[in-house]
Amino acid sequence: MRTITGTTLLAAATIPLAIAAAPASAAEATDVTYAFGVDGSTVTNTITNNTGATIGCTTSLALAPDGVLPPIAEVVGPGQSLYQQDDILPGTTTQSVLDVPDGSYVALASCSRSDTDPALWVSDYPGVEQFLVQFPMPAYTVEQASSVVIVPSVAAAPPAVAIPDASDLGKIFGS
DSSP: OOOOOSSGGGGGGTSOOOOOOOOOOOOOGGGEEEEEEEETTEEEEEEEEOSSSOEEEEEEEEEOGGGOOOOHHHHHSSOOSEEEEEEEOSEEEEEEEOSOOSEEEEEEEEEEEOSSSOEEEEEOOTTTHHHHTTSSSOEEEEOOSOSEEEEOOOOOOOOOOOOOOTTOHHHHHTO
């Protein structure tokens, strides 16, 4: 299993991206959106990139016991071992974190570009602003419908039980 350490949530902003980018316009908060989902043991993030350039994005998961968001320092400090990192072209792309163990997780995403108009887009999370001020570029928080995802265990279906026809009570009671 791969591990991201330190402030990985924001690391995409500091990694030089080898991107042949089209000329970018001034960054705006609404240039990037995230939508998280779950399909079995896979957590997905549908990223909409309206920047006009290729951006580097990371989708990562951290435990959220009982569906409660832990403090931001607990999420970004120890790093995440469940993540996917890719270059994302303009348009809509789905990033997938595979083989996620059952449990409750906070899903976070960060995207950045480091060309002539650097910018950073990070999942909105209570307290994230204290980390964003450390970056020498415009940094935007991106709201999403929910940042907690539940990866369910798949329990075997109970065997089907035949229900007797109640019209003949003699058969039911053996008389």
